[in-house]
Amino acid sequence: MTTPQRPVRRSLAARTAAFRERVDPARIGRRSVRRRAKGMTAADVAAALEDARFFARQDSGHEDAADDVRGLAELGEWERIAQLLAAGAPGTVYDPDADVVVQADLAAEAAARDAEPREAAGIAASADKLQALRDVTLEQTEPDKGDEAIRD
Known part of the structure; x- marks a missing residue:
């Protein structure tokens, strides 16, 4: 009969070596909006902004969704992109690379x-x-x- 061997314990440096990106709902929301807005005109962005405002009003009536960080970040990003395109030349489309x-x-x-x-x-x-x-x-x-x- 053999005795069970104690597992070798790795050092803390080895255990923490793998980088893990933290989850940030606001950042995820902004990135999602930027992907969806790519190639949109000012009119398209205005329509999407109205949709985002509608959903924000809907969420404000629900206790569990009232403080939705991602939804608020998405709304803010739609507003920022709408202002950006309104200040640009007519017919300008949104390009996140620019x-x-x-x-x-x-x-x-x-x-x-x-x-x-x-x-x-x-x-x-x-x-x-x-x-x-x-x-x-x-x-x-x-x-x-x-x-x-x-x-x-």
Whole structure:
């Protein structure tokens, strides 16, 4: 009969190495609007804005949907795009690649993605140092009478 082996515990750095993007409902809503608005004229965006306002009014009557972050972000984005196209030349269509707000958001997200793994690695290294210090401290402590059975 063999005794079960204790699984090897990975370091905190290895466990946190995989980058996971946080879920942001507002950002998801803005991206969704930008995809749908691509190629729309000012009249198309105005119609979509009216639809978004209608759904916002409908949601305000429901307690669970009244504080919908994504819906509010979508409404705000439709309003911003409508203003952008109203200020442009007649017949202009929306292009997210030419939108300075979209480009600024993409640059900020790229910078955050680059910084996140560095921060996680720093935190993991600190945690590993604390774990090593804890292990050394436990080895250096003298057991009280009767603690031998607990340590074993």
